[in-house]
Amino acid sequence: MLCQNCGKNEATTHIKQIINGDMAESHLCAECAAHLGYSDMFSGFGLNLSELFGGFLGDMAPAVAAGKSRRCPKCGTSFDEIVRDGRVGCADCYRTFYDRLLPSIQRIHGKIKHNGKISSASPVEARPETAEEKIERLKNEMNDAVAKQDFETAAKIRDEIKALEGGEKK
Numbered sequence: 001m002l003c004q005n006c007g008k009n010e011a012t013t014h015i016k017q018i019i020n021g022d023m024a025e026s027h028l029c030a031e032c033a034a035h036l037g038y039s040d041m042f043s044g045f046g047l048n049l050s051e052l053f054g055g056f057l058g059d060m061a062p063a064v065a066a067g068k069s070r071r072c073p074k075c076g077t078s079f080d081e082i083v084r085d086g087r088v089g090c091a092d093c094y095r096t097f098y099d100r101l102l103p104s105i106q107r108i109h110g111k112i113k114h115n116g117k118i119s120s121a122s123p124v125e126a127r128p129e130t131a132e133e134k135i136e137r138l139k140n141e142m143n144d145a146v147a148k149q150d151f152e153t154a155a156k157i158r159d160e161i162k163a164l165e166g167g168e169k170k
Helices: 030-035 049-056 058-065 079-085 091-096 098-109 131-147 151-169
Strands: 013-019 022-028
Touching: 013 030, 022 030, 091 098, 131 151
Parallel strands: none
Antiparallel strands: 013 022
16 A cells, blocks of 8 residues: 555555544655654554563662672572563562562552452451350241241251250250
8 A cells, every 4th residue: 555645655654633523644754754743653652561560669760889799598689680671570579679669559549458358269267156046047047948838848947946945044
């Protein structure tokens, strides 16, 4: 496809604009795109994690340059490597470099305390059922059994309730 502006060169830049719900497409060569201000339009938007995380740790660079290089005891990563690469070596690095990573983590996340929901996978301690709660539950089960006309089950539940109530009176 040829450039829509000059009509001479191959179009290498394709631009879609939506203005007031109307879409307009332009196909331009590199020269016309540069002339119209579309060259290097997306520079700086690349996904470079080292630049991103390193930018948050940028104020730490003087300390790194000063030779204060402690290493993680588990993986051997130094803080200057974390700043340079933008990647933490292992989970122990967070403990080892806690004091130096904390300001950056606060800047990235806005806060350091998690206030979300409790995970459904986390075990929740169940408290034992009291006698009153068990009697109430059994009464509900007995009423359900009577409603279903399952009188044998209702009679067994009734007997269990009487045994529990008799135990309370003692």
